[in-house]
Amino acid sequence: MQRRDFLRTTGATLALGAMASGCASAPRAVATATAPTDYDPLPPLAPIRARPDRLIAISVCTRPFRAQGPRIEAEKLGRKTVVHHYGHGGSGWSLSWGSARLALREVLATQVAEVGVIGCGAIGLTTALLAQRAGLKVTIYARERPPDVRSSRATGVWSPDSRYCTAEHATPDAVARWETMARESFRTYQTLLGLPGDPIEWRDGYALGDEPFNGGHGEGDGEPVYANLLPLIRSLWPRGQDIPPGAHPFPVPYVRRYTTMVYNLSSYSRLLIEDFERGGGRIETREFERPAELEKLPEKTLVNCTGYGARALFGDDSIVPVRGQIGRLIPQPEVNYGLSYGSLFVVPRRDGIVVQTGAPGDYGNADATPNHAESEAAVRQLAALMAKMRRA
């Protein structure tokens, strides 16, 4: 996800962003925030040690975006049935459980006792687990597994409509399908709270602005207009709270507190793999260059969860890569809040404080080479913000 998508999730898009993109929409943030007098007092906020030499990892991932939304449908391949399940854009983690449930329906319709899942990212792992829980014998075949899959390089927040589909493709059926997925995923995630290693948790964060929030809906340069789906489920999680000047330590006039789900991807991926293996599942390292190679697998029904890999494997040019980069600072357990300001977006994960920025030209860009200067500049911007924060 990028900060723009996140601000929409939290209902705090800035007036400036909407005006710059030329596509301002209804003032959703105003509608979804509490009154300025109705907020919980702020706890002390530990300073983030934002120094470029504390960056321990910089990674790039390509979101597998399809204008029409994810592909979830069965296709005959020789004597096999392949259930395609890929193309989740910037919302793969967030939608995974609900999406997997839809894919499982297609699998169960083939009436097999064994299924092969191709891919071991967010989508493959959740699909495999649900198939296993439905009583099937499941084998995952994948070139990479966590932490080497693209899913492991995500930001790790609840972002269910981030680059899901374009506004043009948001037909009533597509929207209803998204809502089903989002609600089912949200429900499942609430069953994963409070576990050892905190794979999933709720965290507060602060959206900072030099101008008032207006809930505008801005797209990045060169990106299509995405479907605005969040209002359908916005009542599931807490509204933002405007914090008045003087009641917060930030050096900006406008501050809105948000509360969001965070995925601690290291412990969460490990949990998914361990659950799968404990349930008798097997993961085999395999790479497929052509669909015909899938025909040699023993299972009659296969689920294609190859994400961006489906573009090469199945020649699906409808998948557009949307590049994104994150840096991780050494974890600071005392830092329990996130931030967003300008192009800067910070998430307090247990496996490191994620520092993310967006860059022009990400849409259609499949270059996975990390740009160190970009992450270092973001960390310096965060350091400048920390230096200006009022300390009690």
Ligand SMILES: Cc1cc2nc3c(=O)[nH]c(=O)nc-3n(C[C@H](O)[C@H](O)[C@H](O)COP(=O)(O)OP(=O)(O)OC[C@H]3O[C@@H](n4cnc5c(N)ncnc54)[C@H](O)[C@@H]3O)c2cc1C
């Ligand atoms: C910077 C960034 C931040 C993001 N942040 C968030 C976020 O905060 N929240 C959120 O919900 N989403 C986020 N996303 C989106 C999310 O990461 C993706 O939607 C998700 O990772 C897609 O998962 P996947 O399982 O389909 O693909 P992948 O993780 O790419 O998994 C594909 C699997 O298929 C295998 N495979 C591929 N091709 C082959 C082949 N030919 N042969 C054998 N195996 C193959 C791979 O090895 C891998 O195991 C973010 C994306 C980016 C880029």
